[in-house]
Amino acid sequence: MSSNSTQNVLDKAQQKCVSTGAKLTSKRSRLLELLIDSDKPLSAYEVIDRYNQFSGQSMPPMSAYRILDFLISKQLVHKLSSENKYVACSHITCEHEHSVAQFLICRSCQKVKEIMIDAGIMQGLAHSVEEAGYQLQSSQLELDCLCQQCATH
Amino acid sequence: MSSNSTQNVLDKAQQKCVSTGAKLTSKRSRLLELLIDSDKPLSAYEVIDRYNQFSGQSMPPMSAYRILDFLISKQLVHKLSSENKYVACSHITCEHEHSVAQFLICRSCQKVKEIMIDAGIMQGLAHSVEEAGYQLQSSQLELDCLCQQCATH
């Protein structure tokens, strides 16, 4: 069941897609909705399970992976490569351009927060990497954390 | 075929194990050797394949995972959770205590460098995380990079 605000996000996602000539089909929209409404990242198969349960249909894995890849290419969804799970972008309704984000993952409850770490710090990080003879290619960090709620329990 | 320096590292690993009452059995030592001699991280099944090819035996997956877990617990091997691969520690022959390290992973050739990023920068990172209401639990970063060689090609 999608809340009003979820619908707003879906509408905005629809806009972003048409503006780039892409189609947010009903299945794509439904999978995005599942991720938006989830309080934690979902694996591809968890997405499939929820979709099947909701629709009574049976989505083959291949379809889910393709749809997820599509959503990622439109920056509506991010993939957490450390966990091989998917999470809806927190900035779909924002107007600003989406730059690379960092993800704080609670190791206890799996809740994820998408943030943008201060550019100066990321620059320092890149500099440290260069001192070691490497070049930082992506600044999408996935950090092992505790959320506030889990930290106080 | 293990080089002389590989043997030195294995000897040192042996010492570290006995000093904690653990046993670096021949299989454990052999898997560690495979990782030391590899120029890139290996998946568990790659480790198994190489071991089998070398020994003519057939190590079951469970054994490999157990042995890898043992090596990790002794900080002789690190697991790259972003790729689910294993890499030998670069500091086995060092005397200093092993603290949490960061890993630079070349996205082109998969070569990995284990470094320790300046504490000030890591502190800044932790501070940014706290501003978002989370607490950084592990500072083992796995950074998507290009190595010098791949960057110039």
Added chain:
DNA sequence: TTCCTCTTGATACACCGTATCATAAAGCAG
């Protein structure tokens, strides 16, 4: 209509990680 492109379905398969039970080896008391 026909043709083309994009999207989705269906089957099958290879890989990855683990649960479980069984066996072997090593240490140790007597």
Added chain:
DNA sequence: CTGCTTTATGATACGGTGTATCAAGAGGAA
């Protein structure tokens, strides 16, 4: 040495994950 205990390893089997491949449907353009 014998027998017991602990640790290390083997063997089987299963469920989860990701992809290759071929097929079918939907939609738009001419």
